[in-house]
Amino acid sequence: MNRSTHHGFELPRLTSLIRHALPRFIEGAVAPVAIFYAAFALLGLNGGLVAAVAWVYGGIAWRYWRGHGVPALMFLAAAGVTVRAVLAAVTGSPVVYFLQPTLGTLVVGATFLASVPLGRPLAQKLAADMVPLPEAFMKHERVRQFFLRISLLWSMVFFANALISLWMLFNESLGAFLWMRTSMVTVLGAAAVAVSILGFKRVLRHVSGEPATGVTG
Known part of the structure; x- marks a missing residue:
């Protein structure tokens, strides 16, 4: 018996990929900028740094509260933001x-x-x-x-x-x-x-x- 297999499989539709990626892009790229700059304009550098750090840790807490798993990369991102914020606060820059x-x-x-x-x-x-x-x-x-x-x-x-x-x-x-x-x-x-x-x-x-x-x- 001859059996031929194919490499075919179905790629998700582009609209589905966009719907999946857009909320993550807004959460990870757009919202942090908006939150930092709004707090920076109103409260100064330290206020902006606190708001940026709070956004990241708030996202982790929200996932826990919703019963969703928290990706390991998100913990790494939180650690990175914390270190950056501390250095920026110490240097004032x-x-x-x-x-x-x-x-x-x-x-x-x-x-x-x-x-x-x-x-x-x-x-x-x-x-x-x-x-x-x-x-x-x-x-x-x-x-x-x-x-x-x-x-x-x-x-x-x-x-x-x-x-x-x-x-x-x-x-x-x-x-x-x-x-x-x-x-x-x-x-x-x-x-x-x-x-x-x-x-x-x-x-x-x-x-x-x-x-x-x-x-x-």
């Missing part, structure tokens, strides 16, 4: 508070870039962590080439994000930095996500139409 994550973005960009010549694209690892992808599909040469290109794309996005953020941080007012950076991150991130999803769907259509090696039994 809001620049210190925003410098660390910007430098972290540079490191992430370098990690994506380094994964390309090593032939182990970081984008592929992250995709496999988020979506259950068949092993045969992931080993396909066209799929590997796609993830190499996407890893290079995301490295450029992170580098652009970090370098422009550093320039704005030291040359613009805090208010301009916060809102311009948030807008820039949103636009660059949305464009990179759109390119990634559309490219992945194109690869998926191509690979799904190819039968895997037949098995005779």
